[in-house]
Amino acid sequence: MALRHFGAATAFALTIGMTASPALAVTEIQWWHAMTGANNDVIVKLANDFNAAQSDYKVVPTYKGNYADTMNAGIAAFRAGNAPHIMQVFEVGTATMMAATGAVKPVYKLMADAGEKFDPKIYLPAITGYYSTSKGEMLSFPFNSSSTVMWVNLDELKKANVEIPKTWPETFAAAKKLHDNGHPTCGFSGSWVTWVNLEQLSAWHNVPLASKANGLDGFDTKLEFNGPLQVKHLEKLVELQKDKTYDYAGRTNTGEGRFTSGECPIYLTSSAFFGNVKAQAKFNFTAVPMPYYPDVKGAPQNSIIGGASLWVMGGKPADEYKGVAKFLTFLSDTDRQVYIHKASGYLPITKAAYEKAKAEGFYKDQPYLETPLLELTNKEPTENSRGLRLGNMVQLRDVWSEEIEQALAGKKTAKQALDAAVERGNTMLRQFEKTAVK
């Protein structure tokens, strides 16, 4: 009896002793993110690997819902004085985060303060341009980047005897042919209607979406996407919507199932759709660059990125920042970037990782994984294709979508809809400008 008690007591004492002492020495770093499924596994593995590689810091990843939820959770936590160290924010939240001077710790400053080696030049400029000031100071750390590509159902195209289209007129013609050959409800479609048909379209044709380099040069920017190119494009979509050669598939990516189910043989959406296509599509597929209008001079230009970056929140003690900086260095490692790229389908963010993946022959059997990179680096970015930085972007996109939906439903002409989208958007931008911290 006594012996058994003794044993239990010893075990108890040992457990306490073992768990308590290292826990005190470790500095916890909270990382809030919005990744699910296979991408969540990648995040957990990254955190575990980092925690195993050293003993001073412990990165704790927490899933906080979708991108908007994660951002809202972070903002609410900040207001309550309880922000995480690292927050994954989607690219459209960039302006909101940037405007919040004091709420965030810019990455370039973080690295300098922590004395970590940091060279912004090793990252792909097409990606860092989005997250840097006009002086080239990196504000957030690019994590998962993607771009718009055109997914193609090779089997169906072959059946209808259609070549993979390169330009928009070819795409429309191909969709018509597919529509007549067994795809009565959808020749082609796409997700993220404003991202694909306004934001990427403008950058891809070197046409401004907004003044001041699409907002990168200041918050006093004005929307300009009611120009002839965008109007012409929307008019065409409206026309094709009538007989469902094009069929609108929603504001977000909920319509992507129409591609994987085989209903829509041509589908424009993010390159990050790769994981789902691979898992669900029972046909041969590929992803090719977005189509362009051949009558626009210089087109195609280069595409802009989607996805998210990691923002470091402000107001934390210096030793915790040191851990954050170490973790960002850890993420920048070439092998690790290659791993993230292969496991998630998101782009590698460093030049070295891209070269390494290429040298390993990664794109030989999966050439479509290189497509977004080729689009991003197609030409040297211009004022119109470096990126976007508009305040209240989430809500802006909703307003633009509303107007596009009105046009597609035949309630407004394409021109009226885009004019209204610009006007309503400008009102919101002025509102944002008023609240942005100077």
Place this chain on the structure above:
Amino acid sequence: MQKQAIFQSKLLPYALVAPQLAIVLIFFYWPALQAVIQSFLLQDAFGLSTTFVWFDNYIELFRDPAYFEAIVRTFFFSFAIAVSSLSFALLLAVMADKPLRGSMLYRTLLIWPYAVAPPVVGVLWIFMLHPSLGIIARYLRAIGVDWNPLLDGDQAATLIILAAAWKQISYNFLFFLAGLQAIPKSVLEAAAIDGARPMRRFWTVTFPLLSPTIFFLLVVNIVYAFFDTFGIIDTMTRGGPGTSTVTLVYKVYSDGLLGGNLGSSAAQSVILMVMVIVLTGIQFRFVERKVTY
């Protein structure tokens, strides 16, 4: 008979009421006051810069034609949701009130949907009727019906009303059933002996005796349609297509939480609060007179 309160000390009653008062103040009046204060401010999402702007948030709202559209739409939605869920629930309750074999099971099954959270309701209906994910939607399109609530505003509005009403039916059913069972059988039997047919018995005896329940449910349903439907809207349509499913509460949510425009969002909730106070006042002032307790 001693009418005098039995409290000897003057302080004791206050002390006893204090916890309740504290809860009401902290959880109801304090947030309401916060909303009023916030509605006069212009603030960025992080709360780093704050400007006092008087009534600017309100003025901007009333200048926006979309806001008036949202008001009209909200009233229409509430009316449609309340009427359809009340009438259907009453029909079910009347049927379930009959002495049936297995009626307990039947009643339990009817109550279940109430336990489902609004966003889950939205998701359930998405799996049936979303143009690309929905099972029913696929069949509809296969047989040539032009079903696309992503573009057709009327279809989207119907979808929201259906889903919102469906969820509320269980709650209404529960109250109606209780109400029906509280009606003395002797009254109905007397009417039957007098030769009144079932329909007549329902409209002249049952319905008036049920009127307190109906009134109560009407208030509850309208408040539900006003405040609790944004989860359904958010999961199903996100206010689209166009603005055809943006209701006042959804606008509060999307402007405030998605858009980070807290001032306008607060002003909208203050207006909404006033609206519901007025609406409830009207109901109690006028509709209640028709109610026989």
